[in-house]
Ligand SMILES: Nc1ncnc2c1ncn2[C@@H]1O[C@H](COP(=O)(O)OP(=O)(O)OP(=O)(O)O)[C@@H](O)[C@H]1O
């Protein structure tokens with residue numbers, strides 16, 4: 001429609017006329033969008049990775065608690081739990097962490113159920129080789145629990161389903177694991193198992209505690225819930241809501257500080273005086289606000305995308321991951337989540353548009369007769 | 377024909393700082409002709425023009441424009457009528473800064489949405505008529521006082537209104553430019569436009585081309601010198 005073209009044209013001239021103010025505004029605004037979007041994208045990726053990890057998590061993990069601390073569990077417990085109706089495939093697991101002083105890094109040691117290499121061979125994630133100081137000839141030098149050097153040969157490197165899971169992983173035989181960690185025969189780190197009927201998991205868990213009072217069963221559904229709430233708290237809607245409110249407040253304060261200038265008031269008065277109605281005036285101001293906020297939104301989102309997925313979120317390395325030493329080149333895979341963009345849009349573009357429109361609206365609904373008098 | 381029936385206007389009505397700017401006023405303005413409202417400062421001239429031009433609503437009374445009651449119109453229709461029927465020349469011109477002369481003139485026509493080439497042609501014709509053709513692309517901040525006023529007049533005429541309302545049109549003009557304004561106003565009145573101006577400038581009030589002189593004092597109308605039948 002022609003009308004709209006005129007209003008758009010009018011808006012463009014206005015934007016151009018205040019181009020420095022608008023550029024500054026877009027700069028501040030897109031920086032905010034960038035930060036919030038980075039956090040959200042990052043959270044999406046972590047959540048996705050966590051979901052992949054948890055797929056392979058057993059339905060029940062049984063730990064032994066001694067004096068309120070996680071302790072080694074006798075392998076004999078597996079047999080006892082196996083007697084419980086509904087519990088299946090109970091087996092001991094060996095895993096732990098290994099601190100390598102020269103690299104100043106912690107690695108995850110694990111004994112897979114189906115380890116096919118020899119005792120002096122290991123399978124590692126690619127993060128290990130990158131960070132392990134003085135790795136030579138495909139060999140890593142460990143120390144066993146007595147302090148003796150123990151060279152292990154890299155037989156294979158993970159192709160890695162998700163980088164997050166396998167980056168710091170070192171797989172080895174049970175014998176080697178016991179040598180390095182000093183875990184005695186007959187003991188395991190924990191037990192894992194399955195439950196035949198999903199509805200029975202809680203009953204089974206209760207039974208385990210009944211017959212083995214020093215054990216603590218952990219259910220996968222609990223882990224899932226913990227992860228979710230963790231990510232929701234860290235990077236989810238709560239954060240967006242808070243940042244959105246901050247953003248709105250920030251811009252509102254900024255806009256108040258610069259105010260609806262006398263010139264802008266005069267302009268609104270003149271437009272109404274020469275026959276524009278309130279809707280027409282609001283329309284050009286909405287266009288103006290949309291142009292600013294959409295530009296900032298697009299710039300901020302694109303910058304955040306590059307930051308998180310192309311540059312691997314350097315700003316958050318230390319803040320959010322916590323495993324920073326191990327993942328210097330940790331690569332987040334892009335997750336496209338329309339929901340995230342929607343939420344972001346809602347909490348950034350909407351408040352700005354409303355907040356900037358409010359003072360305009362207050363001026364625009366007034367009788368234009370002030371334009372007849374001195375306007376300054 | 378504009379018919380005011382017992383129009384009054386009180387600013388800040390019902391509050392301690394209420395100002396009765398217009399006492400109940402009744403007045404008929406015939407179509408065509410040049411009418412000037414005169415009176416001392418604060419007598420309510422500007423208020424009267426505002427109320428007639430639908431810039432604000434009167435506190436009491438009714439106004440009929442060509443038989444159509446205007447005081448109870450919605451904001452949207454009031455704006456519509458204001459745009460179609462009235463052209464305004466404000467006391468301090470009130471052109472929009474940062475835009476060209478041509479843009480300023482066309483702005484009142486934007487809500488009409490007519491094809492751009494036609495609108496532009498009309499605007500250029502008006503500029504031509506007011507001897508401003510060479511200023512079309514200029515920024516309004518780069519114009520002299522007399523030029524500004526003629527741009528303001530061109531803007532007032534872009535929607536071909538039937539009534540031209542001018543408040544203190546000669547306040548910032550020297551005698552030569554004031555005469556020029558009167559010339560144009562008389563010209564428009566001769567073309568059938570109703571020209572309504574408020575002024576306490578004797579050059580305007582005593583001009584030969586003024587058909588009707590209305591005197592105001594303290595928001596009231598005094599005896600009018602009618603030279604029209
Ligand atoms: N927005 C307003 N709020 C309160 N009082 C107002 C307002 N506008 C005008 N007035 C008052 O209304 C009265 C009439 O004002 P108006 O501007 O109509 O006078 P005027 O005859 O045009 O004066 P001048 O010759 O100085 O332009 C004055 O006392 C003025 O102070």
Ligand SMILES: [Mg+2]
Nearest residue numbers: 421422423543
């Ligand atoms: Mg006045």
